[in-house]
Amino acid sequence: MAISKIMHMNSEKNRNPAQHLQNALEYIQNPDKTEKLLFVGSVNCPPKTAFEQMMNTKKMFQKTDKRQGYHIVLALKPGEGTPEIAYDMAKRFTEEFLGDRYEAVYAVHVDKDHIHSHIVWNSVSFIDGKKYDYKKGDWKHVIQPITNKLCREYGLSVIEAEYVKNSQNLSRKEWQFEQTFKEMIYRDAMFCASYAGSMEHFLFLMQRLGYEFKPKEYLTVKMPRRKLYHRLDKMDEYFAEGRFKYCFEYSSMHIPHFYSTDPTWKKRSNMSPYQKKFYGKLYRLRMIEQKRFYVASAKYAKDLMLFHKLQEEYLFLANNNIRTIEELLEIRESKQNRIDEITKIQDTIYKQNSSKKRACKTDGDWRVYQKWHIDEYNKLDKLKVEKKEAKGMVAMAEHCLAEKLDTAIDLILEDEEIDSTNKVKIPEFVAEKVVEADVMVMDSYLESNQLFEKKPVEMDPLFCEQIQQSVEEEPVVYTEPLPDSFNDYSLLSVEEKVKLYQMTGKEDTYLMVEVYFKRIGHPIYCGEVYDEAKELEIAYKSSLVDEQAEIIAVQMLVDGISPESYSLLSVASKTKYFEFDMTDNNYNLNLYKEVMRKMNQKMSSSELFEGYQEIYEAKMMRRAGGMQEKKWDRSR
Incomplete structure (x- = not known):
């Protein structure tokens, strides 16, 4: 298989603007890496004088500034291919991708375990002076498909990395965001390892935190709601396959790391209801970290990483006496x-x-x-x-x-007290029973390490129930006949697609689209499926808003509430007409706005916010009261 990646070279300030381009050309033609330049080739220029010729092209068309060139790397799987095959692939890729418009140099490096080739080309065409224009999606729809096609021709395995649901084809911004969670993954893994007595126990604790293990790969984990998997042994040699098994023999209880701080020291007297929402989220996040193994805290990683921002927002409101x-x-x-x-x-x-x-x-x-x-x-x-x-x-x-203020609002009760000692309760583990969801991960590890005996794992009943539910859930797919060709499908409006899919809001939209694309034989591009699923979800939410708003407005009229008398209703009377989605504040607000429009209520933005907030808070108080009553019933 071959994986490609593309990079660009901008002009260098305070020295030769094309320094990056020159450095790249010199690097890929390193004799020590290319068998004394045996595996170096070019298109539309000699390799030795490629830089001078590229600069002459730039000067001829007066385009010597800004982006200077591009650099593609084609990496083969370790153990696959030969330098000759890689050289031929690089040559054919360059000719097919760039055509006869740009000066380019390609070279194969054989100094690593995996053979890989580099392609560097001028940003300015020597034909007409037009600069190469890389568009978003070119890697997914052009570069990697050419690479995969060549791999198939040479009998190499193909990794459809860009076609799977958990694609790593991310923009640089998305990739950098994913990397911010590596420190949290590492801290959690070290904390679990320090308390674990065996590999089974370690997996049990990590899964209780909410982490997902990649089947058939050694200690490769992913946070829930994130895209990238991370290998623990690459983060620290402590987790290396030949070493980690011995670490369980020595106990070294790590101090739990907290991203949140104890909010009880903050200004919290005479808070307004609006300020209480921010303080409440601060409190819940702190409780989540203390109860991390019982609430799958990894799901809230993003909120925890941004705890400092939430704290600044609360202090901003408190210090400036902003109460609404x-x-x-x-x-x-x-x-x-x-x-x-x-x-x-x-x-x-x-x-x-x-x-x-x-x-x-x-x-x-x-x-x-x-x-x-x-x-x-x-x-x-x-x-x-x-x-x-x-x-x-x-x-x-x-x-x-x-700020989304309802995070984990049903998870932590307001009367739960923060433990000032910063202790974390570790769940009990008894290695007697096995949970089906762990089998693939454990078997993969145990097969590669015969020093371990296969010991079953027990999880607490609540966690087992959650696992069992996730295993038993069937994917929700379309039931209405959809077009048998993608061309016919693309002619449908998004509203028509929503109706044909018979969306209910409970289905996995991505999976639904992916199943349909596979059925009609359409290539499964991750970005395309994601965009299509997102568009369907937005359209469904929009139609749901219209539908629910119409029902609410009609019910009000049936109850004798006219547009003129609506403003005279109490908040409690208004509340009974609205059913809000406590996980989607944007949907709630749009629903309220649409009802107000249908009821001919002319309001300013601040009045709409105020009216919505009153109803939302009343519903939350009623819901919280119901939860407290249930809790009291259980205590009896």
């Missing part, structure tokens, strides 16, 4: 207006500076100008500081408005 959404909107608007005012003052001073400077003719004029310049620029310095502070407050207000 309306006050938050007002302060955001007032600070934005002040930013606009400062910008106008700055523009005026800059324009005056230019005109006064041009008007200076004599030494006296210059002295007057310099005095004015010093006074005005002192004023500008103060304005810049004020503008920076105002921008910070506007940004913080935006973050507060976007």
